[in-house]
Amino acid sequence: MKTRFVLSAKRFMVMVTDAISTVVAFWLAFDLRFNFSIPEIHLKMFYSTLPVLVVVRVACFWFFGLYSGVWRYASMNDLLRIFKATVLSSFLFFVYVGFVYHLIDFSRSVFIIDWFIIVCLVGGSRFLYRLFRESYPARAGRERKKVLIIGAGRAGEMLLREMKQNPRMGYDPVGFLDDDRAKKGLRIHGVPVLGRIEDLTRIGEKKQVEEAIVAIPSFGGKEMRNMMQLCEGAGITCKTVPAVSDILNGSVHVNQIREIRIEDLLGRERVELNTEQIRRYLTGKRVLVTGAAGSIGSELCRQIMKMDPEQLILFERVENELYRINMEFSHAFAGRPYTMVLGDILDTRRLDRAMEMYKPDVVFHAAAYKHVPIMESHPLEAIKNNIQGTYNVVRASLGSGVEKFVLISTDKAVSPANVMGATKRIAELICQGMNSENRTRFIAVRFGNVLNSAGSVIPLFKEQITKGGPVTVTHPEMTRYFMSIPEAAQLVMQAGAMGEGGEIFVLDMGVPVRITDLAQDMIRLMGLRIGDDIDIVYTGLRPGEKLHEELVCEEEESLKTMHGKITMVKSPPLDWPALKTRIEEVMSTADATDPAMVLDMLKALIPGSTGAGHG
Incomplete structure (x- = not known):
């Protein structure tokens, strides 16, 4: 004491x-x-x-x-x-x-x-x-904003207490809004519950409110979107507080009020992990991640470091990106066991030397070409990197005695309509086939788009809005699955822990999001009005694009697992010797001068594939 x-x-x-x-x-x-x-x-x-x-x-x-x-x-x-x-x-x-x-x-x-x-x-x-x-709080040299706190629960009470104790926040809480009718008329630390959330416009005008702060941890994407639209109609700024769980564990403070983010509108729930199960295959182990400086690869590396591996090997071919993540890790994980390796998965000698030198126990294969339009124009490069590259990493892993191999796959591998999806589907098949004849356990994890990854739609929309528009959407009815990068990385680690070998796991992506709705939400989040300040223009589907993505093939069966956000797909049996021969034929012709011939071979490998490619 x-x-x-x-x-x-x-x-x-x-x-x-x-x-x-x-x-x-x-x-x-x-x-x-x-x-x-x-x-x-x-x-x-x-x-x-x-x-x-x-x-x-x-x-x-x-x-x-x-x-x-x-x-x-x-x-x-x-x-x-x-x-x-x-x-x-x-x-x-x-x-x-x-x-x-x-x-x-x-x-x-x-x-x-x-x-x-x-x-x-x-x-x-x-x-x-x-x-x-x-x-009688001090004004800290400035006028205080009149605010309404949305939610008269625990988070709301914590926020009010902080506002009263810390006048430098610059807030004057005039009341609460809460949909629990039993709370109306109650006072929390002297501040009244004035009504329901739907009363915001009336109460906001009466009280001359400048800002509404959402303090309801259970708010989903739909509720947050409605709240934002209510505030927009009332001319009131809308903000939110961190989750109560983050406040209680000390990772954030309740006074860290922030703007509404696109993640809030998508309403992704917090991931619950079986940390003990994950630690059993990562703690004290040597772990290698390919594509370690990419959006998913780098986040995987951050999450893996929290599991106390014996050594983390970050394998990356882009020098500038490897430098960037090395600078980050030198501060975030100073003194911790990690190694940067500059190398290309197509360079088998470099790959073999890295495997022989570091002898990883676990490999996460995140290196891949992922941009659909570019791969449609460069199909042979997609085949080299996504098929030959995966084959090289698999072969090197077998040679160095890797215990577990986890492939990062994509929803575009399901009934692929493009070259990128077809190559990733073949990468899945390679892992399933190799698992049947080797001690290394091969697992594939399939999921959709991740928020704010390099080259994804959200950074593109932000850039277009910042420049004054227009915001370009290919089709008004196009939908995509979305999840956050940390959520995807955490669930990949969890799936890796659950896999016994040969499985394809599918992450729960929630409800598909209309890209038009996403564009409209982002315009509102940046304080602009659709039509008045900025326009949305429809450009038409690009080669290889689907209107809607799927997560499971028609011939696959979806099975529940012990984790609510991860399902396993049961695939028909593979004739691996015959399939392996055909895959090797595709790889051997990837340097051909006639891409059409290689693409025909690719289509023949994947039943239901409609990928065309050109170039």
Whole structure:
């Protein structure tokens, strides 16, 4: 309970205040006991014992940490510490008087009266100071914004308390809005619950509200979108607070109010991981990640480092990106065991040397070409990188005795309509086929688009909006699955932990999102109006693009797993020897001068593929 203590001027003044309170309480105890007429003999006893009481009381207050807190944040925990400190100091003082004076000429009731008064004085002074600061907060040199707090639950109460205790936030909370009818009319720290969320426009105008802050952790994407539209109609800025779980675990603070993000509107739930299961195959192991500086690869590396591997090997072919992630890791994971390796998965000698040198136990294969339009124009490069590259990493992994191999796949591998999807489907087949004849356990993890990845639609829309538009969408009804990069990386690790070999796991991507809705949401998030400030233009589907993506092939069966956000697909049996021969034929002709011939071979490999490619 004893803590490091530095005696500042403010703390010294608090100690002096408590010493004076001790004198006043002790005097009043005698006065009340003797009906304001203290006999001479008891008065002598008062003066002779007072210095001891002051020293004992201040020492006990220091021991229980009463001089480490801040009065403006006084809480029930502080009151409990005051109670303990006063009980201990009164007991020690009682022992002292009994030992030195044998309690002769000392009224025992004085101890009880003194204890009661000192609790009131010390506790009351702290809580009155807090009440004064909350009732008359300093303006910190600026006018405070009138705000409505959306949600009168725990997060809302925490936010209000922070606003009252920290006037530098610049907020004047005028009330709460909450859809729980039972809360209407209630007051939380003196601030009323004014009505339901649908009353925002009326109450906002009446109270001259400038900002609404959402403090409801359970708000999904639909609710957040409705909230944003309500605020837009009322001319009120809409913001939100971090999740209560993040606030409680200390990773963020409740006063970190932020703008609404596109992730909030998509409503992705927090991922729950079986950390113990993940640690069993990553902690103390050597882990290699290909494409380690890419969007998914780099996040995988960050998450893997949290699992305390023996060594993390970041294999990347783009020098600038490897430099960037090395700079990040040198600060974030200083002194931790990681190694940067510059290399290309098409360079088999470099790959083999890396595998032989570091002998990884686990490999995450994230290196791939992923942009559909570019791969349609360069189909042979897609075949080299996504098929030959995967084959090279698989072969090198087998040669170095890798225990588990996890392939990062894509929803575009399902009934592929483009070269990129077809090559990723073949990469899945390579992993399934190789698993049947080797000790290494091969697993593929399939998922859709990730938010804010390099070259994805969200950074593109941001750039277009910043430049004044127009925002380009290929088709008004186009939909895509989305999840955040950290969510995808965490679930990939979880799927890797669950895999026994030969499985294709599919991550729960939620409900498909209309790209038009996404564009409209982003325009609103940046404070603009569709049509007035910026237009949305439809450009037509590009070669190889689907209107809607799928996550499971027609011939596959979807099975539940122990994790609610991960399913497993059961595929028809493979004739791997025959399929392997055909895949090797495709790879051997990837340098052909006639791409059409190679593409015909690619289509023949994938039943249901409509990928064409050109170039």
